[in-house]
Amino acid sequence: MLSLIFLITCALSWQECLATAQNSTYFNPVLSGWHSDPSCIQVDGTFYCVTSTFIAFPGLPIYASRDLINWRLISHAWNRESQLPGASNQTHGQQEGFYAATIRHHDGEFWVICEYLGLPGGMLATIFKSSDPYTETSWADPITFITPAGDLDLFWDDDGKLYIPAGGAVLLDVDLATGEILDSTALWSGTGGVWPEGPHLYRKDGYYYISSAEGGTELGHYQVMARSTSLTGPYEPCPYNPVLTNKGTDEYFQTVGHADLFQDLSGNWWGVALSTRSGPEWSIYPMGRETVLFPVTWDEGEWPVMEPVRGEMSGWPLPQTDRNLPGDGLFNADRDMYDFPAGSRFPLNLLYWRAPPEGAFSIAPEGGLRISPSRANLTGDGDELDGRLGISFVGRVQTDSLFKFQVLLDAHPPYVDHEAGVTLFLTQNNHADLGIVSRAADSCKNSTERVLRFRAVGDTAPPENIVTVPETWGAGPILLTIEAVNATHFTFLASSDSQTEEPIEVGTVSGRLVSGQSGPFTGTILGVYATCNGSGDGSRCPPDGDVYVKRWTYAGHGQLYTSSEVRPSSNYTSFGG
CATH class of the missing domain: 2.115.10.20 (Glycosyl hydrolase domain; family 43)
Known part of the structure; x- marks a missing residue:
């Protein structure tokens, strides 16, 4: 019966029906x-x-x-x-x-x-x-x-x-x-x-x-x-x-x-x-x-x-689906999977907050992304360290309502309060970070130990949290994770690369921290940073503080298209009447 009605209607206005049938x-x-x-x-x-x-x-x-x-x-x-x-x-x-x-x-x-x-x-x-x-x-x-x-x-x-x-x-x-x-x-x-x-x-x-x-x-x-x-x-x-x-x-x-x-x-x-x-x-x-x-x-x-x-x-009918385009840049909905092999090009979708310090980033001869820390940190305190001379921070735009971003970071900050980690970043006035930080060890006067430090900057920032790196993790790289577990909150986790099934949750932050605020025209960037937090002089940190990103992944898990409805994180189109 519906088919008969469709045919009769199309006989009266076939152009309109054809357009409806081909709508995308x-x-x-x-x-x-x-x-x-x-x-x-x-x-x-x-x-x-x-x-x-x-x-x-x-x-x-x-x-x-x-x-x-x-x-x-x-x-x-x-x-x-x-x-x-x-x-x-x-x-x-x-x-x-x-x-x-x-x-x-x-x-x-x-x-x-x-x-x-x-x-x-x-x-x-x-x-x-x-x-x-x-x-x-x-x-x-x-x-x-x-x-x-x-x-x-x-x-x-x-x-x-x-x-x-x-x-x-x-x-x-x-x-x-x-x-x-x-x-x-x-x-x-x-x-x-x-x-x-x-x-x-x-x-x-x-x-x-x-x-x-x-x-x-x-x-x-x-x-x-x-x-x-x-x-x-x-x-x-x-x-x-x-x-x-x-x-x-x-x-x-x-x-x-x-x-x-x-x-x-x-x-x-x-x-x-x-x-x-x-x-x-x-x-x-x-x-x-x-x-x-x-x-x-x-x-x-x-x-x-x-x-x-x-x-x-x-x-209107969309052009036929076609991903056959020149270039090696990612499509906007694609995931990141980078291990930065020796001799590879820097991924096109990674960006900096202002031009980076000269020599701050390079692909290491043995593989991995080498980051040399900057004196300025993500917050940029004071005129000398406000970030205009560059911050050792590289990231990618958050492109999914729900996602998991992970970085395997080989970081052993050699001096107290030097750090490297991952960040959920809107501007230098609104961000939340999970860092691997060096602090003075209680057990030995002149030695340092690694801790995990979660802290945030902004009007709605939660309290700082510090967790000692478990001895069972050894001295190897640490897997740092930022995950959007729902539409309103992000969690920050850490684990040893060999014990990823039991990560430590170090912090949680509301999406309000990175919404509007000091960045009304921009949006959230997920990335990795390294800083000596102002030690050193001029534009240089003390030596021997380089850190290495061994693996970088970002995967979308869902896109909200209404306040309550989520679709899979992939571009989608359909044709039909």
Whole structure:
């Protein structure tokens, strides 16, 4: 009977039924974990995205996908400190650096534009270009100029002339050879919401469309649009503004905004935006601002209609699943399994908080990741040790609601209060660490012993806990574990590599510690660090403190797509009517 009804209905409207039958189902976020301010394009059937990275290094990751679901990290636009020399160690704030990146393709080249905040000379506009985004070294040193407005876009008009739209819907005409701003034109004042930001300019069906975000990047975030038949206006606001938001709802996905729109090869429109899996209670959201995907209906001469962001989405037919992409970077949903064999390349998905100290990390000749400790620790106390000269800390973004992160660490800190360990890190003001620490031994006046120390920094930090390393573990490497056991808490465990079945639980921390707080634009990083906690002088610790990562693993165990529903930690898509 249902089949008969379906056939009769299709006879009346076969196009509508065919579209329904071919609709795709997928889950958000498509780039899970900290991926703020997404911007995406499609070039010859491959999609490319960039996201903001603030003071993390390398910065401005470039992802590629052929199916909109499987995204491979292929390079970073900022991958050499020399591309912007001295910027990292001049940037003091935890939420400065590269903001609101846009990616575009023009005349065979990929362009990435954004602003860098925190430098003494003012807000620095940067434009990175590459003819081959799969090769890190192809990203040239940036074109730079001081900009009066941030959140920059790239727009080539019909005559091929480049303009740079900026926050507050200001259109900049810039001489890229000299950095001189030739003209600045206000296009549209927006709808009156606070902090108009992230503008993008599109040309379609005889109109210029401006899309920008308003309302701040928290629960009040939303997207608005306006259009004009002339580049310089006047611009008519969309009568249906806001065109995209979850403001004022009880949806699990909140803060939706800072959107960018693009087409697939079939001509279907899609959009990406940032969103936070927090629910309206806005309390625990350790992965911060993530990238979500939504279908867009944009008929000729009409305003675009954007599908509201949910955890489970249905929309246009997705391209056929395809992970056949160049490069050796991980796909966003893949697990880490690294033992750093001699001569191997450094994994592309690992990052630092600012550019690292010179020589702090290397692959040892005998294998393993060698880390030379820094004087600055993760907290960075005082001007000399605030971390601007680099911290010996390397990590990866938390990309799953439930996960297990483990590091087999060979660490024998030679001096009292030297340490190495693993960390759940938001910024230098909010993190929780499990370290192998050297302290004076009670049994012998001039000797030291290893202890496990759990401690956290932040308003909701639990008490410090110290546990003596059991004698039965001997002097071998120690397996340190951070595990998200549920949606709200992380546990910190340690064991000997030969006794992993009975780990010691050294600490537990609420996800509130790494949600918002001092890092409202970022998300949690899981990593390993080594520090002499300020001993030594200049930029150097006392000698003989190197530690070795023998094994590094990260595995996702589940993704929340509503406040109570979990799916397996793998990208998923299905087709059907």
